[in-house]
Amino acid sequence: MAKVGIKDIARIANVSLATVSRTLRTPDLVQEATRQRVLDAVAESGYRPNRMGMNLRTQRTGNIMVVIPDITNPFNADLIRSIEETASSHGYAVLLGDTQSSPESEKQYVDLVEVGQADGLLYFSGRNPFNINPDKPLLDQIPTMVNSNEELDLEGIDKVLLDNAKAAHEAVQYLLALGHTRIAAVTGPMNTKSANGRLQGYRDALEQAGLIVDDKLIIEGDYHIDAGVEATEKLLQLKQRPTAIFCFNDDMAIGAINVLQANDYRVPEDMSVIGFDNILYSTYVRPALTTVSQPVEEIGRLCAEKLIARLRGVHSEPSTEYVSHQLVIRDSTGPAPE
């Protein structure tokens, strides 16, 4: 289509370019009559300001970059849904960076905001993608950003976090209260803060109960279903089997239950399983999953709101906001077997 531009409108309405722009941006500054002439011309011709020109001139794109490891994980999908909803309501669009946990990919997407393809960054990874010169002020070297889920090792940026240790502590305490003493942990990648935090909570809870932590019962996973499958297979081979398995996310817990049932273990009579995240499917799995709920909608909203506030020029101190978890008890946990 013969793209109609601001010049065409100016010609049709018999005004200058400036007046067209003003009519659209600051209508109050232009007289009723001329304003109407311009608006008529706009309506007639279907003119719409070109974003590339706008972006260059205003030095903003209206995009926010979201860097996240795995969009096929329902927790992350829910997170993005929430971010996108918030962003959209503020006039921002979401540029999606699904990195599959690849550091190169993370850097590549962060680059995009550094070269001005997006105004700000929502970063859900713990790996530092920046080359920081410690002698210069940090904020001069990184884009406007908010960090969440996996804590980044940087002081002075906005973060939205969950107290992983406390949440895990609570989950394990619940299992202890049910009489379990041999409790396994299927962790996330141990190079992440989330997995380390949860593992710390697990250890603390056991030790506070006077139990010794058996490293054989701790198996590293990667938050995918398959990891839950493999870890559980290993656990079942142990001479001293656990009576409960604490998986550091729901997907792995679903994998665990699957293996248990395939090997004729009853859940929770023979083995309790507890997850983390409270994804939608955890309700529909049999038995329904006991899990630690994260307020995913709130996390997404907070992240987007904080970022957008910064983009709008809010200059408060960078802060870390903690959101609260909740233990959701369903049917996959029960008293320890004799």
Place this chain on the structure above:
Amino acid sequence: MAKVGIKDIARIANVSLATVSRTLRTPDLVQEATRQRVLDAVAESGYRPNRMGMNLRTQRTGNIMVVIPDITNPFNADLIRSIEETASSHGYAVLLGDTQSSPESEKQYVDLVEVGQADGLLYFSGRNPFNINPDKPLLDQIPTMVNSNEELDLEGIDKVLLDNAKAAHEAVQYLLALGHTRIAAVTGPMNTKSANGRLQGYRDALEQAGLIVDDKLIIEGDYHIDAGVEATEKLLQLKQRPTAIFCFNDDMAIGAINVLQANDYRVPEDMSVIGFDNILYSTYVRPALTTVSQPVEEIGRLCAEKLIARLRGVHSEPSTEYVSHQLVIRDSTGPAPE
């Protein structure tokens, strides 16, 4: 940070702006020595071309807009993963438009590409967001785009589709072969082509088997788990209950199984359930779900490749590509009860 621009590089390397640009875009056109001087200056200063300037000048953004109804549906999440992977490998980034099936939202995101915030459009909805003037050529009135999943009622654009009728036909035939004669259907929204196509296949299969279609056994859903729950509750209240339920996606099938088990029905002994999509969780639900598999990775890749080819100026006839489904038999279907 004091942003370093192309002018700074030109000054440092003691060349003109043009030479800097050439060194970066068409290195062959610049002499070895000067090229090196420029590259050194670039490396030293950490200069990177600003995308807003680039975008305006080249009239392209490197973004593709993906408009999709619900990113929390695992099928769609897998789809986006595949799109993003393909796009990324071709140097494109994904602008995400999760519309939650809202027509306003669909229009709003399509607008974004029309005003030049993205170069092309991947459109996974059946609602026409354009105001088409039938007297003018279609391609002059719509952006470069590919349509998939829900077929759009427009001739002359690229599409990637599944033969829904055939796939559903096959699923129902399989149930018929197991001896089922009262087969329920939990559909998608009946204003979508996918649901209508699948329902047509369902009807055809029944009629070809000499059965009459009982409209009481057809319940409209919306592809969410809850719809499967509610539909199944209704079906169980019927005086003449079905012995099998064909859900038009896996999420609703998962909801159906949940209700059945809660009411002490055994699946598949008392009631068979079959889904559609073959999402990851269908393997891990108990019993594992029999379902019609869509090649989601292929769909995403094809969509992205077709679009990018167009963006690169390929001028072949617009075409509709059909991808093939596959019936995946697991444990949620069995012989009809006596």
Place this chain on the structure above:
DNA sequence: TTGTACGCGTTATCAC
């Protein structure tokens, strides 16, 4: 091979 100059489409700063 390199430099000059223009334009991409818009907004903002001046004058008038």
Place this chain on the structure above:
DNA sequence: GTGATAACGCGTACAA
């Protein structure tokens, strides 16, 4: 209240 005009940062035709 409105109109020229200068940026925004870059790529490229043209001239040198």
